[in-house]
Amino acid sequence: MTLTELRYIVTLAREKHFGRAAERCHVSQPTLSVAVKKLEDELGIPLFERSKSSIRVTETGQRIIEQAQRVLDQVGVIRDMAQDGKNQLNSPLKVGAIYTIGPYLFPHLLPELRRAAPEMPLFIEENYTANLRQKLRQSDLDAIIIALPFEEPEVVTLPLYDEPFVVLLPGGHPLAREQALTAEQLAGEQLLLLGPGHCFRDQVLESCPPLVEAVAERGAGAPGPSLVTEGSSLETIRHMVASGLGVTILPLSAATSMNYSEDILAVRPFAPPVPFRTVALAWRVTFPRPKAIDVLSLAASQCRVIEKAEKEKPALVAG
Numbered sequence: 447m448t449l450t451e452l453r454y455i456v457t458l459a460r461e462k463h464f465g466r467a468a469e470r471c472h473v474s475q476p477t478l479s480v481a482v483k484k485l486e487d488e489l490g491i492p493l494f495e496r497s498k499s500s501i502r503v504t505e506t507g508q509r510i511i512e513q514a515q516r517v518l519d520q521v522g523v524i525r526d527m528a529q530d531g532k533n534q535l536n537s538p539l540k541v542g543a544i545y546t547i548g549p550y551l552f553p554h555l556l557p558e559l560r561r562a563a564p565e566m567p568l569f570i571e572e573n574y575t576a577n578l579r580q581k582l583r584q585s586d587l588d589a590i591i592i593a594l595p596f597e598e599p600e601v602v603t604l605p606l607y608d609e610p611f612v613v614l615l616p617g618g619h620p621l622a623r624e625q626a627l628t629a630e631q632l633a634g635e636q637l638l639l640l641g642p643g644h645c646f647r648d649q650v651l652e653s654c655p656p657l658v659e660a661v662a663e664r665g666a667g668a669p670g671p672s673l674v675t676e677g678s679s680l681e682t683i684r685h686m687v688a689s690g691l692g693v694t695i696l697p698l699s700a701a702t703s704m705n706y707s708e709d710i711l712a713v714r715p716f717a718p719p720v721p722f723r724t725v726a727l728a729w730r731v732t733f734p735r736p737k738a739i740d741v742l743s744l745a746a747s748q749c750r751v752i753e754k755a756e757k758e759k760p761a762l763v764a765g
Contacts, residue, residue: 449521451485452514454478455493459511460584462501515585516600519732534737536565541742542581543591546646546680547725548572550699551591554749563741575645582730589729589739591746593645596728603728606746611650611721612701615712616690622712629654629716636692638683646680646723650695653721687711697723 458467458478468478486493493507503511543551552570559568571578571587578590579598596603613632615622621631633656640647651658677683680700687694688710701713727743 447485447488449518451481452517454481455485455507455511456514456518456584458482458494458501459503459507464501515583516732519585519730519734522734523732525734533565534735535563535741538567538569539735539738539742540569540571540586540588541591542571542573542578542587542589544575544578544593544645545572546640546644546697546700547591547593549681550697550703551725551746551749555746558745558748559742562745563738566738566741574643576643582728585730588733588735589727589742591725591727593649594724594726596726598728600731601728602731603726604743605724605726606743608722608724609697609699611653611695611716611723612698613714613716614684614687614694614696614701615714616687616693617707617709617712619693619712621693622714624714626715626717629656629721632693632695633657633659638677638686638692638694640677640680640683646697649723650721654695684711695721 454467454471457470458464461467461470464475464479468475471478482493489510491506492504493510495502495504548570549572556568559566571581573581575592575596578587578592579596581587582590582601583598591606594603594605613621613627621627621635624631632654637657639650677686677694680696683694684696684700684706686692688706727739727746729739733739
């Protein structure tokens with residue numbers, strides 16, 4: 447078997463289509479098909495189940511392809527070791543972040559990274575945690591920025607900072623007269639949350655049990671405002687709160703990143719214990735550019751997103 451054949455089967459497993467896989471590998475479809483069949487014959491087992499309409503990886507094939515990906519990662523390590531003194535900071539870095547972190551961290555991160563590594567631009571992607579996990583595993587991304595907990599075999603995580611949650615209220619809302627709020631106070635309000643698939647929605651409900659109970663009661667037909675879960679992004683939810691539709695819970699960096707005045711939107715902290723999330727960097731243990739990860743993590747830790755958010759937070763209204 448050859449490294450080229452390993453790259454073919456990894457790409458085919460990812461694309462699940464011979465034509466697209468061949469295009470990604472810059473070869474003709476017959477060339478890729480023959481190479482895959484040759485490797486299967488050499489191993490004595492089928493790696494893929496083929497039909498006229500689909501291709502799927504066999505159970506044994508999946509294990510072999512995962513190992514092939516590790517081999518290809520190690521090849522990158524060997525190449526770097528062979529090129530003594532190669533600068534790991536002079537080529538692009540592919541970084542992903544979840545939707546509720548990227549828009550608020552990247553404006554602070556990119557200037558820091560530009561100063562630290564001016565020849566290392568970022569390819570940036572925002573996505574759901576599940577999709578970022580898959581792209582990291584498949585080497586489509588070099589590192590991802592997510593919220594803990596995050597467990598993935600052969601992936602390292604490094605906590606960057608803890609971010610508290612805050613409450614966003616329409617201007618003039620009765621709760622805006624409070625210095626700090628509790629989850630119990632929000633349980634009777636019309637609450638706006640992200641829809642299913644966003645991990646931040648789950649983190650809010652997990653860290654504020656009274657809201658889970660309120661949602662369950664309303665789902666059983668009990669009287670009370672309905673739980674709104676139709677916001678597709680934190681920015682959409684922010685605008686809905688500004689329109690007076692309800693209240694929401696946001697990470698501090700998102701709550702203070704806005705142009706609305708205090709009479710339109712009010713930000714209030716939680717009373718202790720304050721719910722929070724831990725933002726972390728994750729990368730494959732086999733990633734061959736450790737210096738790039740070091741610079742990225744250092745730049746992220748120097749952003750001081752939370753400190754800046756605290757300074758920008760509007761002054762509380764006296765109770």
